[in-house]
Each structure stands twice: as C-alpha cells, then as structure tokens.
Amino acid sequence: MSAAQLQHLKLWLAGKDKNWDLAAYELRQLTDSIAEAAVLYPGIPVDNVTTMMAPLLSVSDAIAAKDSRKFAGSMKGLTDGCNACHSSMERGFVVVRLPTDRFLPANQLFAPQGKADVRR
Ligand code: HEC
Structure with missing residues (x-):
C-alpha cells in the first residue's frame, strides 16, 4: 500500500x-x-474494493473535465474510501488525508512545464 500512498x-x-x-x-x-x-x-x-469504484470514477470525471473543484471534492471522497477500508480491516490506525503542504515528494515537479509558477 506504500505505492498507493505515493x-x-x-x-x-x-x-x-x-x-x-x-x-x-x-x-x-x-x-x-x-x-x-x-x-x-x-x-x-470484495465489497471494499468495489466501493472504491465510484470515487475513482468521480476523480476520473473531474480530471477529464479539468474541473479543479470537482477534483478536490472527489479526492476527499476517495480518501474517505481509503480510510473506510482500513477501518473495516482492523487497520483503522492507518489514516490517510489530503496533504496540506507541498514538501513531498520534493524530487518531482508537478506543474505542467513551461508555466511561470514552476518551483525549482
Ligand atoms: C480494499 C481495502 C483498502 C483500500 C481501498 C485501501 N487500503 Fe490501504 N491498506 C489496506 C490494508 C489491508 C492495509 C494493511 C496492509 C498490511 O497490514 O500489510 C493497508 C495499509 C495502508 C497503508 C500503510 C502501509 C505501510 O506500510 O505503512 C497506507 C499508507 C495505505 N494503506 C494507504 C492507502 C491509500 C492512500 C488508499 C486509498 C487511495 C488505500 N490505502 C486504500 C487496505 C486498503
């Protein structure tokens, strides 16, 4: 699951x-x-995996629509899904959240290249 986290x-x-x-x-x-x-x-x-389909599709739709607001909302739903499965698997201590800072991963650029606000 470390890959999923990253x-x-x-x-x-x-x-x-x-x-x-x-x-x-x-x-x-x-x-x-x-x-x-x-x-x-x-x-x-199996239910825990199929439950993830709706949030995954919602994120996918937001990306296709390039809709930042929908993206943020659907990412929250996806993250809730991560935690719901952890709780049901006696791994409720593994709590995932949306990041609040920009420190990691510091060795990759995320802005499309050519934009003025690219951090170097
Ligand atoms: C279908 C169930 C399920 C879903 C959905 C799920 N996880 Fe997990 N996750 C697990 C299980 C089970 C473990 C514990 C694995 C173990 O103990 O070896 C785990 C462990 C983890 C860990 C701890 C790994 C470590 O080695 O420290 C992280 C981080 C994690 N999950 C992130 C996520 C993220 C992020 C999502 C959503 C994008 C997610 N998981 C969705 C079942 C799930």
Missing part, C-alpha cells in the same frame, strides 16, 4: 497544479494498486 499524494499534487495528464496517469497507477491490494491481502472483502 500515488494518492502525486495524484493530489498533479490535480492541484492542473497537470491533468499527470493526474490521469497517477489515477491509473492508483487504480491498479488498489486492485492489486485486493489480490495481495486475501482478507479484503
């Missing part, structure tokens, strides 16, 4: 910077990771 973070940062191509890419990676988790941890009820 993908969730990068997805958020890419969407915040309106780098929709990168966001779409990270969303595909994250969707694969969640599907893999279902295979990796046999105890995961």
Whole structure:
C-alpha cells in the first residue's frame, strides 16, 4: 500500500497544479494498486474494493473535465474510501488525508512545464 500512498499524494499534487495528464496517469497507477491490494491481502472483502469504484470514477470525471473543484471534492471522497477500508480491516490506525503542504515528494515537479509558477 506504500505505492498507493505515493500515488494518492502525486495524484493530489498533479490535480492541484492542473497537470491533468499527470493526474490521469497517477489515477491509473492508483487504480491498479488498489486492485492489486485486493489480490495481495486475501482478507479484503470484495465489497471494499468495489466501493472504491465510484470515487475513482468521480476523480476520473473531474480530471477529464479539468474541473479543479470537482477534483478536490472527489479526492476527499476517495480518501474517505481509503480510510473506510482500513477501518473495516482492523487497520483503522492507518489514516490517510489530503496533504496540506507541498514538501513531498520534493524530487518531482508537478506543474505542467513551461508555466511561470514552476518551483525549482
Ligand atoms: C480494499 C481495502 C483498502 C483500500 C481501498 C485501501 N487500503 Fe490501504 N491498506 C489496506 C490494508 C489491508 C492495509 C494493511 C496492509 C498490511 O497490514 O500489510 C493497508 C495499509 C495502508 C497503508 C500503510 C502501509 C505501510 O506500510 O505503512 C497506507 C499508507 C495505505 N494503506 C494507504 C492507502 C491509500 C492512500 C488508499 C486509498 C487511495 C488505500 N490505502 C486504500 C487496505 C486498503
């Protein structure tokens, strides 16, 4: 799930910077990771994975529409889904949230290149 954690973070940062191509890419990676988790941890009820489909689709729609507000809202729903599964798997102590700062991952740029506000 560490991969999912990094993908969730990068997805958020890419969407915040309106780098929709990168966001779409990270969303595909994250969707694969969640599907893999279902295979990796046999105890995961199928319901917990299928419950993630609606929030994943909602994020996907927001990216396709390049809609920052919908993106933020659907990312919150997705994050709630992460935590709901953790709680149901006796991993309620693993609490995921949307990042509030920009420190990580500091070794990758998220803004589409060529924009004036790219941090160096
Ligand atoms: C279908 C169930 C399920 C979903 C959905 C899920 N997780 Fe997890 N997650 C788990 C389980 C089970 C573990 C504990 C794995 C273990 O103990 O080896 C875990 C553990 C983790 C950990 C701790 C890993 C570590 O080694 O420190 C993180 C971080 C994490 N998940 C992030 C996420 C994020 C982010 C999402 C949503 C994008 C998410 N998870 C969605 C089931 C899920």
